[in-house]
Amino acid sequence: MGRLVVVSNRVPTPTPGTPPAGGLAVALAGAMQERGGIWFGWSGRTLPATSAAQEEPEMVEQGRVTYALVDLTERDLNDYYAGFSNRMLWPLLHYRMDLADFTRVALAGYYRVNQLFARLLAPKVEPDDLIWVHDYHLIPMGGELRAKGLTNRLGFFLHIPFPPPDILTVLPNHADIVRGLAAYDVVGFQTPSDVENFETYIRREKVGHRLSDGRFVVHGRAIKVGAYPVGIETKAFTEAAEHAAKNPLVKRMKESLLGRQLIIGVDRLDYSKGIAERIQAYETFLTLDEEWRGRCTYLQVTPKSREDVPEYAAMEREVAELAGRVNGAHSDLDWTPIRYVNRTVGRNALAGLYRLARVGLVTPLRDGMNLVAKEYVAAQDPADPGVLLLSRFAGAAHELDIGALLTNPYDVDGTAGALARALEMPLDERVDRWRRMYDRISKFDVTDWRKAFIGALEEPERTTPKIAAVR
Incomplete structure (x- = not known):
């Protein structure tokens, strides 16, 4: 050999x-x-x-x-x-x-x-x-x-x-x-x-x-x-998520939610990830589904990348301004709609945050695979799993269409509607969808x-x- x-x-x-x-x-x-x-x-x-x-x-x-x-x-x-x-x-x-x-x-x-x-x-x-x-x-x-x-x-x-x-x-x-x-x-x-x-x-x-x-x-x-x-390393990531409840960052996040549903997006700062379109869809969701205002929080974790490339610097300004605009228009004294974090979060803490989230937003405009989608599925609690909202233009959609809610990230209204459906999905459907996806990523992991x-x-x-x- x-x-x-x-x-x-x-x-x-x-x-x-x-x-x-x-x-x-x-x-x-x-x-x-x-x-x-x-x-x-x-x-x-x-x-x-x-x-x-x-x-x-x-x-x-x-x-x-x-x-x-x-x-x-x-x-x-x-x-x-x-x-x-x-x-x-x-x-x-x-x-x-x-x-x-x-x-x-x-x-x-x-x-x-x-x-x-x-x-x-x-x-x-x-x-x-x-x-x-x-x-x-x-x-x-x-x-x-x-x-x-x-x-x-x-x-x-x-x-x-x-x-x-x-x-x-x-x-x-x-x-x-x-x-x-x-x-x-x-x-x-x-x-x-x-x-x-x-x-x-x-x-x-x-x-x-x-x-x-x-x-x-x-x-x-x-x-x-x-x-x-x-x-991904499916089994290892699942174990990390199971033990992450003790992570200080995860504990603080859970306490700060005050019972609200967590929506999470995790992406490197890149124009291919559709972050701006995702924020616009979330704003549309808050406008059309007013009953969810104050009942959910969207956490967007977006580490910076390629800051020496002009297109990335421009995008950083655009996303930050967009998140600020949504918060300015929709926040209340005790509620901020979007928490925008512009730094890297450690793997174990990230696994715990995925597990807390009722919805995983993975909506790139185009992606070769996107392993965040698979990590989100691996991190879920089998008894009460969240819902993966996945762009049909992510490579992961070829495998996870058996359980994810597929969406077109260019269709802001459609993505907003899919987000409402994900948050309102009954437990039995969430479990069924999650099980099919988890079986797939377990049988075909990184090894x-x-x-x-x-x-x-x-x-x-x-x-x-x-x-x-x-x-």
């Missing part, structure tokens, strides 16, 4: 004696300790713009895992990360063509950093290693490694949506991006819709087709493409996701008739 080499934009900083930080670290920790391997990527540190590129990654050993850390210059970070990755790919892959900002300088930086990563990683790879590259920052990584002569099994997983061709082809270098995916042996998406969009693109652009065995031919290479929906993808990557290469490259 070969080692597992993981490549991601950011490497979780190893801290001996503490659990892994971040969802991807949790998902892969067990496999990496079992197999041994390398976790390669950006250290999180920056060098002056005039600095030379790093010649060797910093190697940190922890158990059977070696963390290979690369510092980036300010120039590389601005072009590759803040530029092309987060001002072009991120908005476009989330269907926000209006926010996409393409520059040749940023594109050059995107490829420059991928080439740097490949140059530093290639000498560390052994012939039987499995290589698993993660997310939109590193799509060209597979092709760069192939150019270095590596013949290892290469896998790529896209954690965010893959849009339909009419959106993807807005990207000036869309053909090169898809050609980069063809360098991998396994390409994983979150949902069947993403796979369908990929297939439609390669057919429409005449660069590939599906084989009878389910694989795809893309630019002359036969690759496996599939949906591998990311899960199953990791095993499914690595299992596909480990499959022996099948013989395929010689295929002419499609031009």
